[in-house]
Amino acid sequence: MSPSATVIAPSAASKLALEGGTPISPKPIPFMSTALFPADIDAATAVLKSGMLRAAKKCEELEQRFAKMTDAKHMMTCANGTCALQLAYEPLFNPGDEILVPAWSYIATVSMVVARGCTPVFVDAIPETYQIDMKDAAKKVTSKTRGIAATHLYGCPVDIDAVQALAAKHSLKVVYDAAQSHLATWKGKGIGAFGDAVTYSFYATKNLATGEGGSISCNDDALARKIKLLRSHGETDKYLHESVGYNYRMNDITGAIGCSRLDRLDAQTRQRQASAARFDAIIAKIPGLTPPATTPGGTAVFHLYVVKMDTTGFRCTRDEFCKALAAEGVPTAIHYPRPLPKQPALAKWDRKDCPVSDRLSTQVFALPMHHDLTDDHFRIVGEALNKVAAAYRA
Numbered sequence: 001m002s003p004s005a006t007v008i009a010p011s012a013a014s015k016l017a018l019e020g021g022t023p024i025s026p027k028p029i030p031f032m033s034t035a036l037f038p039a040d041i042d043a044a045t046a047v048l049k050s051g052m053l054r055a056a057k058k059c060e061e062l063e064q065r066f067a068k069m070t071d072a073k074h075m076m077t078c079a080n081g082t083c084a085l086q087l088a089y090e091p092l093f094n095p096g097d098e099i100l101v102p103a104w105s106y107i108a109t110v111s112m113v114v115a116r117g118c119t120p121v122f123v124d125a126i127p128e129t130y131q132i133d134m135k136d137a138a139k140k141v142t143s144k145t146r147g148i149a150a151t152h153l154y155g156c157p158v159d160i161d162a163v164q165a166l167a168a169k170h171s172l173k174v175v176y177d178a179a180q181s182h183l184a185t186w187k188g189k190g191i192g193a194f195g196d197a198v199t200y201s202f203y204a205t206k207n208l209a210t211g212e213g214g215s216i217s218c219n220d221d222a223l224a225r226k227i228k229l230l231r232s233h234g235e236t237d238k239y240l241h242e243s244v245g246y247n248y249r250m251n252d253i254t255g256a257i258g259c260s261r262l263d264r265l266d267a268q269t270r271q272r273q274a275s276a277a278r279f280d281a282i283i284a285k286i287p288g289l290t291p292p293a294t295t296p297g298g299t300a301v302f303h304l305y306v307v308k309m310d311t312t313g314f315r316c317t318r319d320e321f322c323k324a325l326a327a328e329g330v331p332t333a334i335h336y337p338r339p340l341p342k343q344p345a346l347a348k349w350d351r352k353d354c355p356v357s358d359r360l361s362t363q364v365f366a367l368p369m370h371h372d373l374t375d376d377h378f379r380i381v382g383e384a385l386n387k388v389a390a391a392y393r394a
């Protein structure tokens with residue numbers, strides 16, 4: 001190939017790939033990185049060879065190590081993050097209780113409140129951090145309010161001081177949904193140190209991923225006992241059932257993968273944080289796009305890196321902008337296309353007063369975020385964002 005053949009004419013370079021121009025990257029860059037390492041496969045294989053497939057030593061090891069890493073006293077593994085929420089809510093909330101919940105989160109945080117027979121009271125989000133707005137929460141406390149279910153969304157801690165202050169004022173129980181926030185910290189401590197219980201998901205795409213899986217942490221011995229009983233049919237001795245419960249146990253193949261991946265979680269979290277800083281620098285220079293803000297006092301672990309678009313600054317919608325980015329080789333994802341009060345399953349409780357969450361559903365998109373991003377990926381994302389923003393600027 002002659003040197004001149006590699007030169008792209010300026011018009012072709014600036015014409016959107018969507019409209020027949022040359023894409024910034026001919027191949028989409030990976031949105032996430034989920035591949036197992038050989039050590040993970042060896043760990044799972046060792047359990048398979050042992051024949052001890054039920055929850056045993058590997059689940060216990062995962063519980064002990066993850067508790068320590070998150071500053072929690074007790075950690076109970078379970079089948080997934082949804083079960084984790086159920087296991088946390090059931091001993092803490094009673095049917096009929098009003099529970100303050102985020103309007104901006106994944107559905108499980110709220111649907112398991114409903115499954116418990118409680119009434120969800122939607123609280124709006126802070127536009128900069130996307131986290132639950134505790135000023136709005138304070139306005140929504142009634143004589144029936146008994147709890148707060150707050151999500152540390154996208155890897156960013158909520159304002160834990162504000163949550164705990166409101167809880168103390170009104171004697172509320174607090175469950176933090178940390179499905180997206182493994183190893184996040186608050187004022188130098190692991191998030192496991194705060195609230196009545198903290199729940200995690202180990203779903204295949206999470207920062208700590210075992211395929212399916214989850215856990216609950218708490219610092220109260222009696223609550224830990226209740227959760228362990230609920231997790232396994234209230235069984236206190238072989239075929240002796242003290243209370244009614246479920247089978248929400250993890251298994252040791254999953255536990256082994258979790259332990260193996262836990263070896264890398266700290267380093268991979270730091271890689272995510274460094275990647276977020278690089279994206280921040282790129283986005284800060286593009287008018288109309290805003291990087292995510294972190295709650296002061298919290299250290300985020302960037303399960304997702306979510307950008308906000310001021311749609312009034314562009315001649316396109318957020319979805320059209322993302323379509324153009326995809327054509328340039330940059331995949332994005334929308335977390336979430338609708339706020340929870342607008343979900344058909346939850347519409348019964350919509351009080352039409354979460355305007356920030358409504359707006360976010362048309363403004364935000366997530367960029368590729370994982371521990372395997374390379375210099376070339378950052379270049380591609382930067383060039384694609386600049387190209388699409390310039391093409392659509394109002």
Ligand SMILES: Cc1ncc(COP(=O)(O)O)c(C=O)c1O
Nearest residue numbers: 080081082106108109179201203
């Ligand atoms: C915030 C949040 N809560 C709960 C869950 C439920 O976890 P799982 O899919 O493991 O049941 C998820 C999973 O996506 C989540 O993101």
